[in-house]
Amino acid sequence: VDLATARAAAAAHPDDVEAGIVVADLDLLGGHVEDAFTRLLDLVRGTTGEERDRARTHLLELFAVVGNHDERVRKGRTALMSALF
Numbered sequence: 001v002d003l004a005t006a007r008a009a010a011a012a013h014p015d016d017v018e019a020g021i022v023v024a025d026l027d028l029l030g031g032h033v034e035d036a037f038t039r040l041l042d043l044v045r046g047t048t049g050e051e052r053d054r055a056r057t058h059l060l061e062l063f064a065v066v067g068n069h070d071e072r073v074r075k076g077r078t079a080l081m082s083a084l085f
Contacts, residue, residue, distance in 0.1 A: 001022060006022045010039075014046070015046055017043055020039050020055065024037075025062075027039065037059065037072065040058060040062065041083055045083045059080060
C-alpha cells in the first residue's frame, strides 16, 4: 500500500471506514499509535451501524496489538467509551 495514496483516499472520504482502517494500520506500523487511535475514534464518532461497528472492532484489535499495559491504550479505551455513549 502506498502511504501517500492511502492518506489521500482517507482525506478525500473521511467517512470511508475501510480507507481509515488502512491509514490507521499504516500509522500504527509507523509508530504513530495515537494517530491511529484518533483516526478510528473519529470514525466511531462519525459513523453509524455496521460502519461504526467495523471501526470500533478494528480499534479494539489495534488496542490488543499495542497491549493493555500501554498508557495510550488506556486513554484510547476511555475515549472509545465516551464516543460510544
